[in-house]
Amino acid sequence: RHAWFQGLGAIGYSRTPLMLLEPARNTALISQARYAFANFVRSEIKGENGAFAAAIMAGDRSAMSQETVDTLRHTNLAHLLAISGLHMGLLSGFIYAAIRYGLVLSPSLRHRVPIRKTAAFGALVVSFFYLLLSGGSVATERAFIMAMVALGAVFFERRVISLRSVATAALIVLLWQPEALLGPGFQMSFAATTALVAVFAALRDYDVSLGPKWLRPFATLFITSFVAGLATAPVAAAHFNHFAHYGLLANLLAVPLMGALVIPAGVIALLLWPLGLSSLGFFVMELGISWILTVAGFFAAFDGARGTVVAPDPYVLAMMMLGALGVALWRGTARLFGVLPMLVAAGLWSQTTRPDVLISDTGKLVGVMTGEGRVLSAKSGSGFVARGWLENDGDLRSQEAAARHWEEASSVAAYPLLHARGKASVAAAGCGAGQILVVAGLLERDLPCLVFDERRLRETGAVALYFEGDELKMKTARESTGRRLWNTRRARQ
Known part of the structure; x- marks a missing residue:
């Protein structure tokens, strides 16, 4: 969504230095002045102090x-x-x-x-x-x-x-x-x-x-x-x-x-x-x-x-801010009523529960919640997603530290979880009834378990799973956001 409103068509990085063939054209004059001025400031004040300035x-x-x-x-x-x-x-x-x-x-x-x-x-x-x-x-x-x-x-x-x-x-x-x-x-x-x-x-x-x-x-x-x-x-x-x-x-x-x-x-x-x-x-x-x-x-x-802190549900912050506005805007003792929704929001925040299983929209990363925190399926790759999950859990660990005990944590309640990454793993992926299989690719055959592959994740986006006893509840990113201009693929003309 942020990229869409910023007008960014794609983002990426290069492992090797880039070569500038020619200066950018049609650059706004004010942008040129801005970066020229920033370079001037950094030439006058060196190091981190200059960067801050x-x-x-x-x-x-x-x-x-x-x-x-x-x-x-x-x-x-x-x-x-x-x-x-x-x-x-x-x-x-x-x-x-x-x-x-x-x-x-x-x-x-x-x-x-x-x-x-x-x-x-x-x-x-x-x-x-x-x-x-x-x-x-x-x-x-x-x-x-x-x-x-x-x-x-x-x-x-x-x-x-x-x-x-x-x-x-x-x-x-x-x-x-x-x-x-x-x-x-x-x-x-x-x-x-x-x-x-x-x-x-x-x-x-x-x-x-x-x-x-x-x-x-x-x-x-x-x-x-x-x-x-x-x-x-x-x-x-x-x-x-x-x-x-x-x-x-x-x-x-x-x-x-x-x-x-x-x-x-x-x-x-x-x-x-x-x-x-x-x-x-x-x-x-x-x-x-x-x-x-x-x-x-x-x-x-x-x-x-x-x-x-754990990330709250979306309505919690809205309720808290509305209560605060009531305290700021109302007159007399009536403003005290604004404290009530703030207290309710704080109570709801403290009761926030995080998903038992998180699946990235590409299928390359899976996170399982355990008593010691979320365990990730990969020590590297999908770093932005991994950071977001851990931060929303209120967890300060690195991705590598969170992936150390994946083998022990991949069996959750009555739903053993399997994760296939790489061409060889995807080709050999298999599962039985009552299991969950996440595939970082396209699966061309039908299996008796619950499968999340490239085809399905393209429709659902990232997936959150909640285990309530023996019952499995699923929440998808598409259900939360709906079909918007910034998350819907448009067919090429």
Whole structure:
């Protein structure tokens, strides 16, 4: 589905290096500028720090190592890589403040120019070019629309931060990209933003004091990190099957440097670029990035830094989010009723059961659930599928480790399971009544057992089997998704 909406006809890899015969043609000018800018940033800041800088300034993560990305994910700092509300807010806020105070310092302009509106217009223009340069992900689009609504409110002298601006951003994004609704980026972005706006609006309405003036920035930071982490935790757990035990501490130590040092230094580096002095801004920026990566590495090294959960049924997360929206949107004591569906969803999540047997859509991989976790039929191959199954089980083991005891686990209840891979195995495959045979190929003869071969799997997609006593229940991917444009083969003309 993701590939279909992205317009990708095929994906693959090569075991040998590729040779570029000629440059790509008709490449968008903005894409050329984006990657040229990312290369420039990496030439100024070397190593992982430069890759991080290119990711947050140009949205290009191609140079980041998987180890660094995993470290950030396991400490709940991966959101710093996504050009979203934090980056857009810091950038537009910095530009707005710089233009506003710059105009105030000029006696000739101070009383002749609408300073706040001029600053808002300048910040909006810069934010728009940042949107184009970053690649325009859903999170960046949402952040730009939020910034546009907020800066537009300055023009009309209306309240800048409200749930109406969040709703406006959501409607615009969904009108432009309806498929974004099911993506983790959209869900996490709007969950965090909605929660933050609702909480700070409640603090304002109830006139809650955050302490003395010197303590307020730290209290605001703590509340922001805590609320955003709490709001996005269920979405992250449902989609990625993990949560960071030390995420709050890591965010408290890393996010302030992002706002106070990294983003402003990046803007200054761009302003000094025409003068050939951008290295000064990049030097300061590198110091902040080094601290962020150090914090991530420190907490990721702790035992148990990453917790895992089982993937819930689809309706569980929807029920939980609807309850949370009730708490955020309703008024008075009525909002407490929103807690009920959240508690019910949490209870249903805790009772989630995973399939006893999973069969991939190609028949090349089979997974059997045992008391010690899922056992896989192959130590290598179908790695993406294997990772997905284990993650959804809340299992941190590698594919190789999960395949060590396949022979012992392939007999499940009253249904012994056989798996044939390779031409010789497929040709010799056989089974008896009451058995299950999975064939990674086309079986040309009838057998007395339950067979899943290439022909059948082409119609069903991946298959999940549940054993309830002596009864076998089957659920197929096609039954779950139906026939869609992205999962239906079309005959060639």
